[in-house]
Amino acid sequence: WLKLLFFSVLHVLAxxxxxxxxxxxxxxxxxxxxxxxxxxxxxxxxxPGSTSAGKTYIRYYSLDGKHKAITSPGAVVKIxxxxxxxxxxxxxxxxxxxxxxxxxxxxxxxxxxxxxxxxLKGEKREKSIETFRAQFxxxxxxxxxxxxxxxxxxxYAPSCxxxxxxxxxxSGQEWKLLKDLEACMGLKIENGExxxxxxxxxxxxxxxxTFSQGSVLARAHGTYTHEAAQQGxxxxxxxxxxVVERAAKKxxxxxxxxxxxxxxxxxxxxxxxxxDKSNSAAKSVCKIxxxxxxxxxxxxxxxxxxxxxxxxxxKQLNGFYYQLEDSHNEHPIYQKVSEMRSGAAVLFCAGLYxxxxxxxxxxxxxxxxxxxxxxxxxxADVGNTPVTGGQDKWxxxxxxxxxxx
Numbered sequence: 001w002l003k004l005l006f007f008s009v010l011h012v013l014a015x016x017x018x019x020x021x022x023x024x025x026x027x028x029x030x031x032x033x034x035x036x037x038x039x040x041x042x043x044x045x046x047x048p049g050s051t052s053a054g055k056t057y058i059r060y061y062s063l064d065g066k067h068k069a070i071t072s073p074g075a076v077v078k079i080x081x082x083x084x085x086x087x088x089x090x091x092x093x094x095x096x097x098x099x100x101x102x103x104x105x106x107x108x109x110x111x112x113x114x115x116x117x118x119x120l121k122g123e124k125r126e127k128s129i130e131t132f133r134a135q136f137x138x139x140x141x142x143x144x145x146x147x148x149x150x151x152x153x154x155x156y157a158p159s160c161x162x163x164x165x166x167x168x169x170x171s172g173q174e175w176k177l178l179k180d181l182e183a184c185m186g187l188k189i190e191n192g193e194x195x196x197x198x199x200x201x202x203x204x205x206x207x208x209x210t211f212s213q214g215s216v217l218a219r220a221h222g223t224y225t226h227e228a229a230q231q232g233x234x235x236x237x238x239x240x241x242x243v244v245e246r247a248a249k250k251x252x253x254x255x256x257x258x259x260x261x262x263x264x265x266x267x268x269x270x271x272x273x274x275x276d277k278s279n280s281a282a283k284s285v286c287k288i289x290x291x292x293x294x295x296x297x298x299x300x301x302x303x304x305x306x307x308x309x310x311x312x313x314x315k316q317l318n319g320f321y322y323q324l325e326d327s328h329n330e331h332p333i334y335q336k337v338s339e340m341r342s343g344a345a346v347l348f349c350a351g352l353y354x355x356x357x358x359x360x361x362x363x364x365x366x367x368x369x370x371x372x373x374x375x376x377x378x379x380a381d382v383g384n385t386p387v388t389g390g391q392d393k394w395x396x397x398x399x400x401x402x403x404x405x
Contacts (some may be wrong), residue, residue, distance in 0.1 A: 017056050019045050025056065032073040034098035036080045038063050095207065128186030135189065136199050139178045141165060142211040143190040146228055147202040152211075153225040154218035158316055161351035162366070163215045175369050202228075221357075235321060261377070261395035268387030269302045273322070284339055288347050299323040301334050301354060301387060303365075305376070315394070317365060317376060321354050329355035331384060335386060354386050365394075373397065 019025070025045040032041065039060050046052040060070040062079075069215035070076050071119040074095065132139075143150045144167045151168040167175045175181045185195050205228075273286040274296035282302060289298065301321040321334035336352040339345075357364045357377070363386040366374030376396040378386060386392075 017136060017362045019054055019056055029058070031060070033102050034095040035060070035076055036074045038080070039076055080247065095237055124187075125179075125183045128183040128190060130186070131189050132186035132242045135196075136185075136203075139182050139185075141178070142206045142208045143199075143202050144175075144178065144181065145211045145214070145226070146205045146207065147198060148228055151225055152214060153223065154214040155223045156218040156221075158351050159348075163218045165214070171232065216372065260398045262398060264376070264394050264396040265306045266378075266387070266392045266394045267304045267306075268392060270387055271300050271302070271383050273298045273300050282338070284345075285322075285337060285347065287310065288339070289322060289337075291345075294322075294345075299332065299334075299385075301385075303387070305353075317352070329356045329358040334386075375404075 026042045029041050029043045031039060035041070039062055041058050041060055043058050044057050045056050046054070050402055051128060059068075060073070061068050067079055070079065074092065076389050077091050077095040078088055080086075081088045126339045141152075144150065147167075150172045153166045153168060155164045155166070156162075157164060158194075164176070167181065169175075175184075183198070188195050214224050214226060271282065271286075273289050273294060275286075279302070282300065286300060289300075290296065300323070302319075303321065304318050320337055324333050333356075334354040336350040337347050338350065339347055351367065352365065353368055354363060354365050354376070355368070356362075357374075360379070362379035364374035364375040364376045366372065374397070376394050378392060378394045380393060
């Protein structure tokens with residue numbers, strides 16, 4: 001019975017769904033598979049004051065009115081068997097068999113759908129990967145990037161400082177793992193489809209340097225998408241031509257990015273983590289830093305950029321930045337820090353820094369790698385700290401990427 005109770009609770013949790021706008025609750029719905037005749041299912045919505053507000057739950061009622069608000073089909077089966085003088089164990093076993101048959105059918109249908117889309121698992125996946133590699137070797141990013149008609153999207157995640165790559169078929173199907181794509185291509189080979197023309201074209205025009213530019217652009221703009229030329233549109237370039245072309249593209253991109261910073265007012269403040277603070281968020285962050293053993297003289301910056309119609313970067317730039325122990329170009333350096341959630345008393349650091357660029361003689365906000373374009377900068381004379389306490393003028397990089405790059 002403990003197992004039956006366990007499965008009943010799982011069913012209650014699994015049966016919860018969201019309220020459908022325009023639908024009146026409670027309402028009668030079809031009973032679950034395996035529920036005997038003589039019962040009805042009623043879907044009800046949680047009250048607005050409940051912690052589950054906006055969700056629904058299902059209760060079962062016998063048509064004779066003797067049994068009400070039964071929480072699960074399993075409990076219904078047990079009660080019904082007792083009412084009819086039947087073996088409860090046999091009834092429960094039959095019910096579980098019906099449920100398992102339905103689950104097996106749904107799992108089979110999902111597996112068929114996945115296989116039709118080239119999404120394989122287990123031995124089938126490994127076998128198809130071997131089939132593909134036997135003909136073309138292991139796939140890499142530059143090769144998939146060059147498949148005619150496909151798109152490649154790079155997305156930069158400031159929280160971890162990494163760039164995630166997604167490969168997109170003309171149909172819109174997205175691939176994030178190269179081994180999944182190898183399995184799909186291998187399955188097509190096994191089914192007699194010709195992928196050789198596509199792969200040979202991709203390997204012919206594979207360009208590692210061009211592919212690597214996507215990551216650089218994503219770090220500068222947040223995201224970048226490039227579409228490979230259609231088959232037959234590529235022009236064969238000499239090695240020298242490619243060098244010249246890449247240099248021209250880099251110069252064009254750098255000039256474009258330098259002109260893509262918009263002026264933005266920033267209200268900032270500087271405080272010691274031991275000072276009294278009226279701002280509850282700042283007070284909470286400082287309290288955690290002190291508890292973790294930070295020096296009381298540690299400085300905390302609060303940056304608040306105004307919103308801009310052509311840039312949504314301010315959302316990720318706003319917040320608190322604590323001073324690191326080391327300096328940078330004989331100036332203090334600050335890293336963004338946030339509380340995991342309100343009241344959690346746990347901090348996490350983002351890959352965003354406020355630091356002095358000695359070459360350009362300005363404060364910048366962005367990566368520690370200063371060969372990359374920063375997300376914002378201020379070249380006004382604001383002294384040894386990046387804020388004055390007033391309305392400072394910064395320039396923030398637009399996140400939308402020009403289609404000319």
